Amino acid sequence: MQAEDASVARAGQGAARRLAFFLSLGGSLGKWQAEGILDREMLLPLTYLRLGTFDGIDLFSYRPADAELLARLRRSEPLYAGVRLLAPPAWLGESRPARLFHSVFGPFLHRRALANSMVLKTNQVSGAWAAMIAALATGRPLVLRMGYVLSRRHRLNGNPLGAAIAAAVEWLACRQAASVIVTSEEARALISKTAGDAEKVHLVPTYVDTALFRAKARYDFTAPILYVGRLTPQKNLAALVAACGAVGRELHLVGIGPQQAELEQAAQAAGTRVRFLGRVPNERLADMMQDYTIFALPSLHEGLPKVLIEAMASGMVCVGTDIPGISDLIADGRTGYLAAGTSAEAIESALRRCLSEMNESIGRAARAAIEERLSIDSYARAEGALLLASIPAQAVPVTADGEALN
Secondary structure (H helix, E strand, O other), X not given: OHHHHHHHHHXXXXXXXXXXXXXXXXXXXXXXXXXXXXXXXXHHHHHHHHHOOOOEEEEEOOOOOHHHHHHHHHHHOHHHHHEEXXXXXXXXXXXXXXXXXXXXXXXXXXXXXXXXXXXXXXXXXXXXXXXXXXXXXXXXXXXXXXXXXXXXXXXXXOOHHHHHHHHHHHHHHHHHOOEXXXXXXXXXXXXXXXXXXXXXXXXXXXXXXXXXXXXXXXOOOOOOEEEEOOOOHHHOHHHHHHHHHHHOOOEEEXXXXXXXXXXXXXXXXXXXXXXXXXXXXXXXXHHHHHHOOEEEEOOOOOOOOHHHHHHHHOOOEEEEEOOOOOOOOOOEOOOEEEEOOOOHHHHHHXXXXXXXXXXXXXXXXXXXXXXXXOEHHHXXXXXXXXXXXXXXXXXXXXXXXXXXXX
């Protein structure tokens, strides 16, 4: 395994293999920390440094104060020494206009540093134009990652203007990119048409920290049902509330969102006991999942839901709707349960199957499937190989001043 890691690392020719990672529009270390997902989001860049795939990571962020946070992170985790911040100047601030300004002019402000990177990678389509501009300014190859198809999400959420804008960005970015990485079969089919070249679109499902989200020690099918995620219409939580009431089970909701008041009213109407637990940091969520047995994700549409992967990695018995993204992960009756529809009745039926069988082996099989397919090291090797393969053979690293290294 170490030999494989070393061969992958050597594939990026030159004196300094640096990856420039562009966060989504408005993204920052501070925002991730406030949302409790900093460790999760930085796991992949730090894994690249640990495996030696890249010697350094340039992080295009939208928060000037990230520099102070990065300094603190370096004191607790040595791998952060390999992370360099490409943030806006303090005078620009963090307003929405400031973020848009940085997404357009930041690539020029940091052009010399970006020219020292061997490849540029986006986080999502949102803000991908910053990486596109940087690729044009530096001549470095662009790799576009799409955890979900943003235009599709906007369209399904009833936002036609957002869908049109996202579709335009997707078309331009896919045409410019050396490679496009997607996380589901449905996304690959859609984006292959957008890219105009199916050969450049690669399916690399997402990852999970299987050490943090560890296998359950015990199962208790009388415990409340757990949901984790945003409280929005896309997640179809009113149907879940009704289904939990029908099967007589308490529901615990982790997350925040605009639907909380509506869901409180739905719970009263259905006679369902619901607890709203608010936002929970990712590392604490891993411990929390040990106290629950059944995880429910009743969404109307998804990309490849990270929280479902974390629940499966924890050995939870998962119940989800039979939609792309969820069905990419759950094999009905083997690694979880799929509802035959998105209605409250369909979700209730799937929950009743789960509760009647009380099959611990379903959770253990889910854990085994995630360990085999979606561990962080296996993902880093697969994506890292694509990133390094996008670097032209004649590429020459340069100094921070833009001068070639001989």
